[in-house]
Amino acid sequence: MAKRFWLMKSDPETYGLRHLKKEKGQTTYWDGVRNYQARNFMRDDMRVGDGVLFYHSQQDPPAVVATCKITRAGYPDPSQFDKRSKYFDPKSSKESPRWYVVDLTLDRELARPLGLPEIKETPGLEDMMVARKGSRLSIQPVTAEEWKIVLALGRRKRKSS
DNA sequence: GCCAACGTTGGC
DNA sequence: GCCAACGTTGGC
Numbered sequence: 799m800a801k802r803f804w805l806m807k808s809d810p811e812t813y814g815l816r817h818l819k820k821e822k823g824q825t826t827y828w829d830g831v832r833n834y835q836a837r838n839f840m841r842d843d844m845r846v847g848d849g850v851l852f853y854h855s856q857q858d859p860p861a862v863v864a865t866c867k868i869t870r871a872g873y874p875d876p877s878q879f880d881k882r883s884k885y886f887d888p889k890s891s892k893e894s895p896r897w898y899v900v901d902l903t904l905d906r907e908l909a910r911p912l913g914l915p916e917i918k919e920t921p922g923l924e925d926m927m928v929a930r931k932g933s934r935l936s937i938q939p940v941t942a943e944e945w946k947i948v949l950a951l952g953r954r955k956r957k958s959s
Numbered sequence: 960g961c962c963a964a965c966g967t968t969g970g971c
Numbered sequence: 972g973c974c975a976a977c978g979t980t981g982g983c
Contacts, residue, residue: 932964934980
């Protein structure tokens, strides 16, 4: 299957690039997703080697800050079974887990954050889901074309005027 | 901090 | 199965 591309959102105060950089092997599992559409992407569609745009929400401006790679495909989210976790789900069971995670490894930090306003005004990126009003989905598919444009923009510092 | 968008829950 | 109430996300 062809390599796919994704965008994954996180509030940098809760879990941001600075956290990911400190992880062993700069790898983490993406726990806590409790939305079925996002769950389905992780469980059914994401494959090892897929590219991920790491996006910081809840900051000004929100921005893509790094690229990552999927290093393990979907498996049950351990936090759903942990009574002490805020992600504990009493309705889930090990026999039929409700929530899934993938493993994510940092690929490279962008030379500069690519902010949401710039995404919205860049030709070729205006149809990205993240650019649309009211788009709350925390995992979104990205096209190969969009991926290329984002990387080209994030690869170098913005020209100063 | 506000609030629009939108997903989920639960009574009927 | 409808839909009002409610809770959360996330840009601004």
